Amino acid sequence: MQVSSRLLLDTPPSPVGEDPKVHMYTTSFYYLIMSASCLAPPCPSAPQQLVGVVGLEIHAQINSNTKLFSGSPVRFSAPPNSLVSFFDSSLPGTLPVLNRRCVEAAVMTGLALNCTINRKSLFDRKHYFYADLPAGYQITQQRRPIAVDGELTYNLLGGKNRNQVIRKTVNIKQIQLEQDSGKSLHDDVHSQTLIDLNRAGVGLMELVMEPDMSCGEEAAAAVRELQLILQALGTCQGNMSEGQLRVDANVSVHRPGEPLGIRTEVKNINSIRYLARAIDYEIQRQISVLQRGGTVQNETRAYDSKSGETIPMRDKEGLQDYRFMPEPNLPPLIVYGDNASLPTGTDACQAVVVQKIREGLPELPSVKRDRLVRTYGILPEHSFTLVNEDGLVEYFEAVLKATKKEPRKVIGWVTNELLGHLKQQDMSVSQSKVSPPALAELLELQEKGHISSSVAKQVFQEMWRSSGKTASQIIQEQDLGLVSDTAQLHSICQKVVDSNPDEVLAIRNGNKKVLNRLIGLVQRETKGRADPVLVKEILQEKTS
Numbered sequence: 001m002q003v004s005s006r007l008l009l010d011t012p013p014s015p016v017g018e019d020p021k022v023h024m025y026t027t028s029f030y031y032l033i034m035s036a037s038c039l040a041p042p043c044p045s046a047p048q049q050l051v052g053v054v055g056l057e058i059h060a061q062i063n064s065n066t067k068l069f070s071g072s073p074v075r076f077s078a079p080p081n082s083l084v085s086f087f088d089s090s091l092p093g094t095l096p097v098l099n100r101r102c103v104e105a106a107v108m109t110g111l112a113l114n115c116t117i118n119r120k121s122l123f124d125r126k127h128y129f130y131a132d133l134p135a136g137y138q139i140t141q142q143r144r145p146i147a148v149d150g151e152l153t154y155n156l157l158g159g160k161n162r163n164q165v166i167r168k169t170v171n172i173k174q175i176q177l178e179q180d181s182g183k184s185l186h187d188d189v190h191s192q193t194l195i196d197l198n199r200a201g202v203g204l205m206e207l208v209m210e211p212d213m214s215c216g217e218e219a220a221a222a223v224r225e226l227q228l229i230l231q232a233l234g235t236c237q238g239n240m241s242e243g244q245l246r247v248d249a250n251v252s253v254h255r256p257g258e259p260l261g262i263r264t265e266v267k268n269i270n271s272i273r274y275l276a277r278a279i280d281y282e283i284q285r286q287i288s289v290l291q292r293g294g295t296v297q298n299e300t301r302a303y304d305s306k307s308g309e310t311i312p313m314r315d316k317e318g319l320q321d322y323r324f325m326p327e328p329n330l331p332p333l334i335v336y337g338d339n340a341s342l343p344t345g346t347d348a349c350q351a352v353v354v355q356k357i358r359e360g361l362p363e364l365p366s367v368k369r370d371r372l373v374r375t376y377g378i379l380p381e382h383s384f385t386l387v388n389e390d391g392l393v394e395y396f397e398a399v400l401k402a403t404k405k406e407p408r409k410v411i412g413w414v415t416n417e418l419l420g421h422l423k424q425q426d427m428s429v430s431q432s433k434v435s436p437p438a439l440a441e442l443l444e445l446q447e448k449g450h451i452s453s454s455v456a457k458q459v460f461q462e463m464w465r466s467s468g469k470t471a472s473q474i475i476q477e478q479d480l481g482l483v484s485d486t487a488q489l490h491s492i493c494q495k496v497v498d499s500n501p502d503e504v505l506a507i508r509n510g511n512k513k514v515l516n517r518l519i520g521l522v523q524r525e526t527k528g529r530a531d532p533v534l535v536k537e538i539l540q541e542k543t544s
Contacts, residue, residue: 081197088200395432398440489531497539
């Protein structure tokens, strides 16, 4: 029996608008700049110190209209228990029906992460009891997951001036499909726990990363890169504030060359910033325990964001028996390499074909960064900023289409002026008060010499405050155009020369750098409106 005959059709939903707080902490340099402990090699003459070892387990909620094994809709913040089918609530006699969209999403994610896609994978029951798991077991893939042996390449900025791109790779052990559980809502006032099963049965991809990382910053950079990949693929929206991406970190310490130490698991970290802090705290905590002669306990811990510490939840000394068993109500999951491998009579619209999915892969973040550097000649670190901020690449390219200004000059405005204002007001790129055409107009006026660079920044500030006003309108209303009248500039320059005889003498004695001070004084007199090229020529003439 082929599983393709039991797949539900499900088309991916249209893009959902991002919560502006989702990217509150996604300034690229936060994820790119490594702490010295991650990058600096140990001194050969020093004794080997304890170092951190980090592996991750990431649960990514599949971007699907319906759940993994039922037709119930998937929607965040719906009224409690309003999106629950008979199967989700585990009524007797109900059977799972696999959602094809979820299978395709897992295959697409596996391909993007260079995984081997298993043509045949299996479902299992993992037994444990929680009130929000009404069946008493979770359907997962323990014996043979859908994808194995992948890798994720991520980048960091290091080196002496933090401008050297360092590329690292973390191996991915497997990607498996499984159900999510419901949600327990604890009411301390009435001493009761309420159960919301809206999330029960939602499709998840669990990505297991090998312990190839050494600190919180590496883990944060890897998770951010994965988040960007999933969002580019459309397989997961990656909104951590809504629980669409949840991270468990396995942390231990050891001396290089020795066996790995006893690990602890830090559960359910819901932000990339907290992930880095939790891991770094846990590494230092374990090192302190060992240096005092203690023993690290094999336990599960939680991260308290208020105190910045990890706190014990439960120990793992006793191995929990999940009593795994094959899921009897689901046949093996079969995917096909290409259309030629489809069995005779198989409906190609129902089957999952790897080649078709591979051909539909979008431009991935790493490829996009390389394209930006190659096409526009920008620095690699600028490409990280553009790609790491949702919608910033599109904004940058839209500005370039409307101006003749060089990309290297435009990038400074986008990553400094625009992004600085967005971060200051906790806004997303889509909420920018200055549109790409409006910024392009401002840059064109500067490029053509109608305004100076300092006035351009002043105009940008006014455009941000007075949303809707164009650069030309602001320049005209506030009389900010360049002072290019030669006679007027000669008069102002002469006044500056007469008022600063010491500087003039220094210039005449060969100290040409002092000329910049006089240029600055002229700009102050004209409120930044003087043509700097013309001012320099006049001052050189008057101080020669």
